[in-house]
Amino acid sequence: MLACLLLLLIPFWCAPGWAQLAADPIVRGIEIRGNQRVDASTILYYIQTKVGEPLSRALVGKDIEQIYSLGQFSDIRVETQPMADGVTVIYRVEEIPSVGDVKFKGNTSLKTEDLRPLISLKRGATFREHLIQDSITKLTAHYKEKAFFLVQIDIQHQISKNGLVNVVIEIKEGEKVKIEEVRFHGNKAFDHGELEDHMETKEETWLSWFDESGIYKKDVLRIDVLRLESFYHDHGFLKVRIQDPTLEINREDKEIYVDIHIDEGEQYRLGGITVEGDETYSREELLTVIQSKKGEIYNATQIREDALKISELYSEKGYAYADALPQTLLDEESKTVDVEVNVNPGRKVYVGKVDIYGNTRTQDNVIRREYRLKEGELFNSKKLKRTKQRINNLGFFESVKIDTRRGDSPELVDLTTTVTERPTGAVTFGAGFSSVEKVIFNASISQNNLFGTGRSLNLSTDLSARRTNFNFNFTDPRIFDSDISAGLDLFNRRSNFFSFDSRSTGGGIRLGKNLSETDWLGFGYRFENVQISDVDPASQTTFLQNGTRTTSRIGPTFIRDTRDDFLNPTQGTRHVVRFEFAGSFLGGADFHKTSYEGTYYQPLIGQLVLALHGEVQFAEGYGSDELPIFERYFMGGSNSLRGFTIRQVGPKDRNGDPIGGDQALLLNVELQYPVTKEFRIFGFYDRGNVYGDGFDTSTTSRHIDLANMRQSVGGGVRFLSPFGPISLAYGIKLDAVPGDTNAEFHFSAGNAF
Template structure:
């Protein structure tokens, strides 16, 4: 098209020069007009015209103007008319626009929806028709069908001129039959059998569930990637000279089958020979060899070598040598089939943090982000502190994305950090409903703001209502008092809980202070004052212990705690751990009429597995008792059962009970939770769990427990599955738990719904 246009343009100027001889080109241009444009605005065209009123006429300028306007792609033809008037010359640009696309129709498609096809098209409704896009769109549609397994799909295109210089376009598709990969053969493999190799590649043969898994679909790009994966697999098993040839792909149109053959030449297997790493004043040879996992006589593994090099590079970057170069020198001994590794390190010069720039925080104040940094402007570069800074900013919960970009100023021995955040909504007004087999219908509402005024303040009002509880709470937290690593908070609450054998009403408040004790550790101390009312529901069958708990009491308690949290993401952890130790002391010099103490310890660990699976194990142990001659009150005892502890059970199934079969809690507890978590999306995770635990005590009916304080041999257990959503109001969980030791009078399972934290 450009070549044709140039020929036409040359011919036009040859013809035009004859006419221009009759025009006095020495006279100035007094007027420039544009005619023929319908949809392209005149100002757009004038922008590309270099000829101006008052100028002398220039054929070269006109020629360039025509080319520039034509290159916009909106026009089929452009001519220039020159007329001489009394006052000077008039130049008119005569424009013929390409037709406008009125409609795009897709016909003949059954397997792929219209919207999916139209997303691939360059020719769209409401733009100018460009003929060179036709073949491009045909190819795009064919490629889309090939990705779905329809390798013989054909596409015809027709256009129809309609009124007002418009055109309708119709793509007529003949899909043909779907073709599947039915056989993948490997030739030349000896060390790995065919089954092991097939597990490494993404291209799979057609199976019984191909309709669901899309196995059997042939994609050229994926097959190319599979070749690289095979090479990598062999390289990681000592076959450093393996050759994987381009696959042979045969398509049987009649049988609708694809046969793929991959030829390999494995070569010999090599092992690690000598390993030498040159130490320096930063790290000794012994220290470097200690982190190098490839050892003499191991099967050579190229990926492990890359990981070891990265580990050493990162070690130097933690000491400020951000541009350290770790250079492996590999020599092969063909007789012994060994690979000698000699690593030299050019650490370069120390690098310092230059500017820290923050972008995207329209609401959140800069200092709220900057106070989470583990390094400051001017400090020595440390890659581990950069990673930790990103984790801390992400764990604020204010951002959907947190990205760090390092910009080198090598000549100044500086690295600037550009922090780009995408803010999420931190305020919410929400309400909803759920269901539990114990609580029946559950209603909840929340008004919260976790980044109040952009300063990181947290303010929330929560309420949850069901057949057995009424909870109201207002909470305020300042996570960084005076912009230091100090925490302050205040809570007010009013709760009512039906434990079937008794009704508990609690009103009160608490204040808390906290301080950072280290990079991952916080210490807190809180004071709580509470008025508790216990009302026995069925006095006729209530035990003397239950009757002794009835009435009003005040609790005045102090609770120190320590939390260590190394999870990589508080909201969706993949690795790390969380430990929590809490002690509580009530009464005595603190006042109130309740005297007790309580100790609770928790430990959670997260381990990343294959296929994005995460394994979580959580344990909890607790012990409580009265002091000063007073018993542990009923409402401060331990209870288990429900969505946040022992799933598959309600609290009446676990621990000591009264004569009516209702739980009265215990003095001690043991709990073990294990989970396999799979992220379907960033905000939705599936869960399979196994829970085990019990509550122990001496009062009441202990047929479902024991009077021992802790008895690992006497624990209830259940398994189940669920779904966890991460919403603006916190985690929302649905879980179904099934008892593995169902006893007489118990339901076989429990359905749980909850809003709040996970383990």
């Protein structure tokens, strides 16, 4: 460009035609020459020299600057061609070539579409030599971040006939270099294993092909340093210093050694923690939620949690924007930390508008009636959490999100609920196999959110060699949006219990009421006609004999449920107490039944959940009646004692067939791990038995005996399908007796326990 600008100052150097001009001639024409890609009209747009005006060297200089600023030209020259009444000005340009095709070769591990955005060599872009090395540098860095430290990249380019530069990027990826060892230096308080447990970066193991351990990821390692610092801060090392990790690469053995240098510093303990009360909470009330204790090793995470609990206390009293900020003061002499929590409650706020979005099928009132907060009510974070929990427990939605935002005035907070509907209706057909029931076929038509009203309707059938069941169930959980529920059940069932056949037809009605957020009391009545047949005459007793009987029963059910999620609980308890009274003034067989069922969920390490379940049952006839055979308890299968069938548990007749018992005890222990929100794996230990009279009681006893119980271990999977919860389990007997199988496979549809 400098040479061309000199044309304006030194006549005859580049354009000798100018020397013949004694005065500024008139421009009679303007031509653009040498351009191939850039349109002439684009260049003319930036030229200020005009036809019909005198030629100005200063103006031509500006034209050259403007054209050059487009960034498309490597050289620009200006010439004049004399005419009879003036000159023609000719702008000769030399274009910088553009990038044509950009091809990647040799990249098998990383996708081309992931590599292409990393470089500036793109089709249509201006080609410049320095972009070659820039692209090599960026691609090499990206490969190294993916642990391809042996990568080699070469870029070839060639100008085509149309003036475009075609680029070929050849990549030799090499093998991934795995982390052979993570080496810590300077750590005294914690050993190698303790520190590595808090890192995502791991050394290569024999499982690396499965869990990708041993792969170096730069960003992950950077976050691991923060994790380690947090770990040290939670153990009192407030002045810990962790240097940026360094890498030692063994290219011959394809190994990486990660070195992390740590300066732990001194360990501090909690000197004391103070917080001032006010008219909302006294100092003593605030201290009750603080878990940190004087003299303990200082734990930064626990201090933050304590401050958060104080904020939550205030938010339960309407202070939605309360802020509790811990201030620390280090005493270097005693190596203690004093903490003062300063609370700024802000102003009280009230619930403004409550908006609901995303419910394409479910009616608004079905969601609103689960709200524990009403418009105009004082804000309460505890009630807000419970609201979300209750909406989740409806089972109608994939996700539930409740956001808070400032309302029309500073004293108001608006609540916005956004839900994502999940299918609640299904037509299902299924088949399975059981060693007891052989081929099992089931079908159902169900809708758990009928017409979006929250009501449920279910028609189902189960068919196998041992049972033929038809059921109809209808439930309205909130009659007229109240806390009262009602239901209707109709059934026709046939079951073969080996020692007898049972065919029962009947129905029942149910009423219930929520007593509190966690307590529910129900009352039901059921009538059924039961026909017993196929009893071996030699095995007949007063309670086991052919014939037809009716039962008419009433009874209350009390449920206390504090689980955080009904479908996939991780913590909380569920207690169920049932009592049934049959006969007497109701007619039919005289008996009563009592049962208690309890379930406990507790999170352990990470996402691992411990589930404990127990159930105890008693039944007894009264007056002159014994407990009918069809009301006795049987055990074995997916929802009770896994690894066993009903033929292998409890009293038996002289043919070795089960006759049930009047008492039962069941204990289940599960370790559950959620792989995803809808899918979890579990391992279990089951222990249980049925107790009562019979010809063969070799594996049981007359009354409940904790020492006389069948037991099994096993594992399985449980997932939430579009048709409801499904469970697959395999149980292995720990106390198999002659005639027993060693294990059983179970399939079930429904919740655990």
